[in-house]
Structure formats: structure tokens, C-alpha cells
Amino acid sequence: MGKVLEVIRVSKRFLGLQALKEVSLHLEEGEILAVIGPNGAGKSTLLNLLSGLLRPDSGRILFQGQDITHLPPEARTHLGLGRAFQIVQPLPELTVRENLLVGARFGKPQVRQKEAEAWVEEVLRLTGLERRAEALAGELTLLEDKRLELARALATRPRVLLLDEVMAGLRPKEAEEAVALVRRIRDAGVSILFIEHLMPVVRALADRVVVLDYGEVIAEGTYEKVAQDQRVREAYLGRGA
Ligand SMILES: Nc1ncnc2c1ncn2[C@@H]1O[C@H](COP(=O)(O)OP(=O)(O)O)[C@@H](O)[C@H]1O
Ligand SMILES: [Mg+2]
The missing domain is CATH 3.40.50.300 (P-loop containing nucleotide triphosphate hydrolases)
Incomplete structure (x- = not known):
């Protein structure tokens, strides 16, 4: 290592x-x-x-x-080198999926649209946001917000x-879920x-x-x-x- x-x-x-x-x-x-x-x-x-x-x-x-x-x-x-913030800063008028696409395009501008879209689907799965892909970012719960913030950072394909x-701000139970998510992200090679x-x-x-x-x-x-x-x-x- x-x-x-x-x-x-x-x-x-x-x-x-x-x-x-x-x-x-x-x-x-x-x-x-x-x-x-x-x-x-x-x-x-x-x-x-x-x-x-x-x-x-x-x-x-x-x-x-x-x-x-x-x-x-x-x-x-x-x-x-990716970064997620304590204060979540998604674009509230865009859907979760659109937010991630913005992140993907910003993170790797040379990547083709199709590839960016495929990567976004992977990030949605990894972060458990699949079922909320069409929701507006402005309408998420706090826990979903945190997931989106992590997902947005992941969309840039960080090492x-x-x-x-x-x-x-998360409750203990929610923090446990977030801990599991961070582990999954590491296990995915980050x-x-x-x-x-x-x-x-x-x-x-x-x-x-x-x-x-x-x-x-x-x-x-x-x-x-x-x-x-x-x-x-x-x-x-x-x-x-
Ligand atoms: N932009 C800034 N201007 C002046 N002082 C700052 C600025 N940012 C941080 N500090 C000071 O630097 C020290 C370290 O701050 P910070 O890195 O925010 O600590 P932590 O995140 O561990 O609480 C603190 O004393 C803080 O007041
Ligand atoms: Mg601080």
C-alpha cells in the first residue's frame, strides 16, 4: 500500500x-x-x-x-481528489440524478455523456439513492441530503x-447507516x-x-x-x- x-x-x-x-x-x-x-x-x-x-x-x-x-x-x-461538505450544497431545482450528472461532468469533463450517465447509475446504487433518483434535491430528508452530498462527491470519480x-445532525441510527455507506465507498476503492x-x-x-x-x-x-x-x-x- x-x-x-x-x-x-x-x-x-x-x-x-x-x-x-x-x-x-x-x-x-x-x-x-x-x-x-x-x-x-x-x-x-x-x-x-x-x-x-x-x-x-x-x-x-x-x-x-x-x-x-x-x-x-x-x-x-x-x-x-473529491470533497463532500458538512453543509450540503446540491442544486435544489434539479433531481437527484441530474445533480449527480452535474457532478460527473464537472469531475471528469473529458468523459463522454454515456459514460457519465452509466457512472451516475452506479453511484445511485452504491449510495442507496436509486429510488429517489427522480426526486428534486430540494425535497430530500436530512439523511437523504447527506447521501446526496456523498453521492455528488463520488460522481466526480475520486480516488x-x-x-x-x-x-x-444525524440521529445515531442514521449515523450508523452513513457509517455503512462510507465503508461501502472505501470498499469500492476510494x-x-x-x-x-x-x-x-x-x-x-x-x-x-x-x-x-x-x-x-x-x-x-x-x-x-x-x-x-x-x-x-x-x-x-x-x-x-
Ligand atoms: N479565515 C479565517 N480567518 C481567521 N482565522 C481563521 C480563519 N479560519 C480559521 N481561523 C482560525 O484558525 C483556527 C483553526 O480553525 P479551524 O481550522 O476552523 O479549526 P477546527 O475546524 O478544528 O475547529 C481557529 O482559531 C480559527 O478561529
Ligand atoms: Mg471545523
Whole structure:
């Protein structure tokens, strides 16, 4: 197994605030990696640097060995780096299927319409949205919304998927379903880096966990290992997050 994504000594400062400080981490091929940490730890900043919404002040980001540090978001999507957002942002006037087609065309503009359509049907099956394909995106339940957000990211045919608290707001039972879906996505050959607040979800999903605190990696390992780590415990207790 190789590294599909590599963050090498990345730093990011906002005015006086060091949001990330020399952060290094990587994602293995086929892995599900959780990035956790108290509020303000730098998780969203990291994801924004990975997806290209932000540029680091220093350090490098490699995707499948290629330096993508200065590539814009669309170019990263085209290479196979997909992202799903906490705030779902489908086009409400379009059907579920149409939303996915937009994602498929955007993600891989060189792909033919027929191929994009076939891929969309596969994504509908994988995400359990087949029966809702003709529904308007604006009329979905919260759980369906989350499925659509994952499906939209999948429609771009990513090799790596970045997930930003996609389980937020789900009931425990729904979160369980979403966990099963994320597993299916990984089993379909997509490596996953996710940010999540819900510890049961982290525990259920993550092969490995990286813990950020004040912009620095303070622990890394299995869920069981980091959950027992003294620095991690203090970081969470200290701010009650
Ligand atoms: N655009 C921004 N401008 C100024 N400060 C920011 C900006 N984005 C994030 N920050 C600050 O950077 C730190 C890390 O934020 P963030 O990455 O959102 O943390 P997390 O997602 O772990 O809660 C916080 O102190 C936050 O206030
Ligand atoms: Mg955040």
C-alpha cells in the first residue's frame, strides 16, 4: 500500500493566528483516516488546504506523488481528489440524478455523456439513492441530503474522498447507516480522509486517527491508542469540546 495523499510540514497563518504549524500526515491507499481535535484545532483549515480552497504559507501537499500544493480546486477534482461538505450544497431545482450528472461532468469533463450517465447509475446504487433518483434535491430528508452530498462527491470519480463532518445532525441510527455507506465507498476503492466530531463514528470507521490541537499533530494511531493518550485527553478536557 502506498501513500495516496501526503501533507509535508504544512503551515498556515491567519493574521496573528497560527492555524496549522508544520503539520505532516499521510493517507494510505484504501485507508479510512480520521482527523480529530477540539474546536479551533485546525481541522477545517487542513481540509481547505487539501481541497485547494486555501494555500499553505509553507510546506507541500502531494496527491499520488504529484505536488498539488498550488493547484486550484477544480484541477484537484479532475485528478481524483473529491470533497463532500458538512453543509450540503446540491442544486435544489434539479433531481437527484441530474445533480449527480452535474457532478460527473464537472469531475471528469473529458468523459463522454454515456459514460457519465452509466457512472451516475452506479453511484445511485452504491449510495442507496436509486429510488429517489427522480426526486428534486430540494425535497430530500436530512439523511437523504447527506447521501446526496456523498453521492455528488463520488460522481466526480475520486480516488481520495475528503469528508468534512458529513454526519453532523444525524440521529445515531442514521449515523450508523452513513457509517455503512462510507465503508461501502472505501470498499469500492476510494481512500478516505474524514473530519468528525462524533466519537462513536470515529471509532466505528477509522483505521487510523490523527489528533490535532492548536494546529499541531499531538497524537496518531488507532482509535484505542489515541483515546488513551494523555495529551489527547487533556486537549479535550481542557476545552470541554
Ligand atoms: N479565515 C479565517 N480567518 C481567521 N482565522 C481563521 C480563519 N479560519 C480559521 N481561523 C482560525 O484558525 C483556527 C483553526 O480553525 P479551524 O481550522 O476552523 O479549526 P477546527 O475546524 O478544528 O475547529 C481557529 O482559531 C480559527 O478561529
Ligand atoms: Mg471545523
